[in-house]
Amino acid sequence: SSWWNRILFYNFVQVPMTGARVAPTEDEFRNSDNAFFEMLEKYQPDVVIAWGKRLYSELPNRGHEGLYITDPNGKKLDTWVYRLSTGKDTRVLPITHPSAGFDTEFWHKVMAKFIGM
Numbered sequence: 001s002s003w004w005n006r007i008l009f010y011n012f013v014q015v016p017m018t019g020a021r022v023a024p025t026e027d028e029f030r031n032s033d034n035a036f037f038e039m040l041e042k043y044q045p046d047v048v049i050a051w052g053k054r055l056y057s058e059l060p061n062r063g064h065e066g067l068y069i070t071d072p073n074g075k076k077l078d079t080w081v082y083r084l085s086t087g088k089d090t091r092v093l094p095i096t097h098p099s100a101g102f103d104t105e106f107w108h109k110v111m112a113k114f115i116g117m
Helices: 026-030 033-043 053-058 104-115
Strands: 047-051 080-083 089-095
Touching (some): 053 089
Parallel strands (some): 047 089
Antiparallel strands (some): 080 089
């Protein structure tokens, strides 16, 4: 139970989509920015795992690039960092969305490495 008390699931876009694999509009992404920062400030997470490269590319650009992480194939992956009002840094890692050919063994290695940084 201690593990479950240390994680949080959050839907970035604050409106329901009309169907599977429907992309949010630019306005739907931008209208979700403030709620995202409210969540970060309230819960002060160490890391955020962004489920999907599209989501990662649409996250607010307030913040700065983080350290690259190297995946099991030797490819460098971008990361992002948000500085919270407390001075704490929350690191963001983009991963393949679990609905799109997700390789659990591969991403487990990447996430374990990222969380341990």
